[in-house]
Amino acid sequence: MGLGIFIPWLICCFHGEKLGENPCVRASPKPSIYEGFKFFQESSMEERDSNTTLFGRYEMGRVLGKGTFAKVYYGKHIGSGESVAIKVISKEKVKREGMMEQIKREISVMRLVRHPNVVELKEVMATKTKIFFVMEYVRGxxxxxxxxxxxxxxxxxxxxxxxxxxxxxxxxxxxxxxxxxxxxxxxxxxxxxxxxxxxxxxxxxxxxxxxxxxxxxxxxxxxxxxxxxxxxxxxxxxxxxxxxxxxxxxxxxxxxxxxxxxxxxxxxxxxxxxxxxxxxxxxxxxxxxxxxxxxxxxxxxxxxxxxxxxxxxKGFSVASAFQLEETTTNFEEDSSSRTKLSLSSSPKFFNAFEFISSMSSGFDLSGLFEKKRKSGSIFTSKCSATAIMSKIESVAKGLNFKVGKVKDFKIRLEGRSEGRKGRLYVTAEVFEVAPEVAVVELSKCSGDTLEYAKFCEEDVRPALKDIVWTWQGDGNKTDGSREESIM
Missing domain, CATH: 1.10.510.10 (Transferase(Phosphotransferase) domain 1)
Structure with a gap:
């Protein structure tokens, strides 16, 4: 076998058979949002900024660890007293190294894999110069x-x-x-x-x-x-x-x-x-x-x-994954030019900042701040909310889904066949953001993610084409006209 397969990232150090002797060292650093967790137990640093609060929500304490792109601080939620780890990332350093897409991807992944045996990313916040990750504090x-x-x-x-x-x-x-x-x-x-x-x-x-x-x-x-x-x-x-x-x-x-x-x-x-x-x-x-x-x-x-x-x-029990179906991402921008994301119950309306962020191709912050939405999961329409709901119900029934009402302008679609992770359950909700513009969001409640993606792309998207103005992430309107910049 030729040596061509042994590319630069395989340069490692090997000094014996014990794990404690560090059998492998990664050749190049990467700005993982978890970089710095290894310092939780071994760091002797007592650096503190006792007067620092983050968005009025978290107290920031001692430095837990330092990485190439960031510092990790011990923090506490001001309201609940919950201990957290807060990672502070320099936007300038990340952009300079061309790593912003990797940061965005990792945030997207963490929104997908909320599970008791996965470290939880609780919140993402940002200023003009810093990105803040509020994470589960793992003590062991x-x-x-x-x-x-x-x-x-x-x-x-x-x-x-x-x-x-x-x-x-x-x-x-x-x-x-x-x-x-x-x-x-x-x-x-x-x-x-x-x-x-x-x-x-x-x-x-x-x-x-x-x-x-x-x-x-x-x-x-x-x-x-x-x-x-x-x-x-x-x-x-x-x-x-x-x-x-x-x-x-x-x-x-x-x-x-x-x-x-x-x-x-x-x-x-x-x-x-x-x-x-x-x-x-x-x-x-x-x-x-x-x-x-x-x-x-x-x-x-x-x-x-x-x-x-x-x-x-022997002794195995399946851990229940955290439910994501009734959560959404909200953006707020205060007088200090701070942006914050939180997980909260579904809103009664889309605020303008989230709408602009998620739908504008020229000002797209959604990949950085919101949980990953697959193609075909959110779109705008110029139809009335009533007409949109009627169309979705008709399409769902045609696809052999059972339809039930959750609340006004929100319905639940239940698949009738068993998939890899059980039946597919999907919610569809309409938000009015302007007199003649509505945003429609499809969210998976349960079932297999890949089956849901196929459902959106192959079934829902073609069936709703007559009421869709634009799908999130599409560069052009469905009628072929050139996209106008919202900004």
Whole structure:
């Protein structure tokens, strides 16, 4: 095999077999919104700005960590007293390094994957020079630190692995591949529950190429699947499963399966899946790991099959994902030119700033501040609210959806067939933003994200074309006329 596959990001340091000896160092920094969490337990800094409050909502305390692009502060919500981590990012630095799109993508992903075993991004706020991420404060530090002390007992390793698989399965159901799963990106709360962090390298369906595969080579070498190295495209969900297998091995062994002082030798072992089990591994755990660490991704065990393995099922319970269907994003701009996003119950109207941000191609802030809306999920119309609701009801019934009223100008659509994640439930709500302009928002309540995206794009969009003025993200009106700048 040629050396061409060993691209610059694979430059690593290897100094032994223990995880605590830092088996792999990423070659180039990236501005992950979680950069700095590793300092939570080890930072001795006592930097404080006791007089600082953020938008009158949070008190900012000591510095928890510093990264290339940001600082992470300990904070408290003024109203509830809830502890949070507040990351302050310099817009100038991020723009200078050309990383703004990556920041936007990570925010979008975090809006999709709200789950008990994923670190929660609570709010995003901004001024002209800074971006603020208010995140869940995870007190227990990295799983990496626990592993540095040695292997774990099988029951504890199984618990962490169950929580990891449950969270990864949820991410995949939302169309998200993490692509950098490793103990350094797995945090523990005060109750010893695992939380996935750092979605900076994650991928969404829109990142797939024409062949339906991902082609960007990324991740951490000791945990990366062999197909990522082959430059032929790969399925992100299957590479995540491989990484989960490496993590399970590390939890039970205290060291990595393929680690070697020679980088070439290590990759040769990865391509052939050459590794040894320590004598203390149980027969059941060995069988499971052997089914995960299969070089051919088509023969690798799936997550649904992992969940059916008796060893995995011991004490396993599925965590309930946070419900997003009745939340929306609101923008407010105060006299200090501050913009803030919050999660609140559905509004009775769209305010002008959100309308301009989400619909104007010349002034589009929606990718930075609001949760990701797939193509076909929000549009404007010049029809009356009553006419719009009547049309949507008619289309839904024609698609064999059951229609129910939630409140005035908001209906709930219920699919009649079972999908990958159960039945598809969708709400449709009309907001009047001007006498002759209405905004219509479709939101998924439950069901599979990819099935919802297909429903919007292939069923709803064509059926509603006669009442649509413009879809969010489209550069032109549906009648072919040139888009006029709202600003």
């Amino acid at each position: 530090g990295e799983l990496f630190a626990k592993l540095a002390k040695g292997k774990l007992k099988e029951d504890l390793a199984r618990k962490y692995f169950q929580q990891l698989i449950g969270a990864v399965d949820f991410c995949h159901s939302r169309g998200v591949s993490h692509r950098d799963l490793k103990p350094e990106n797995l945090l523990l709360d005060e109750y010893e529950n695992l939380k996935i962090s750092d979605f900076g390298l994650s991928a969404l369906p829109e990142h797939l190429r024409y062949d339906g595969l991902l082609h960007t080579q990324c991740g951490t070498p000791a945990y990366v699947a062999p197909e990522v190295l082959r430059k032929k495209g790969y399925d992100g969900s299957k590479t995540d499963i491989w990484s989960c297998g490496i993590i399970l091995y590390a939890l039970l062994a205290g060291f990595l399966p393929f680690q070697h002082e020679s980088l070439i030798t290590m990759y040769t072992k990865i391509f052939k899946a050459e590794f040894q089990f320590p004598p203390w591994f149980s027969a059941e755990s060995k069988r499971l790991i052997s089914k995960i660490l299969v070089p051919d991704p088509e023969r690798r065990i799936s997550i649904s099959a992992i969940m059916r393995v008796p060893w995995f099922q």
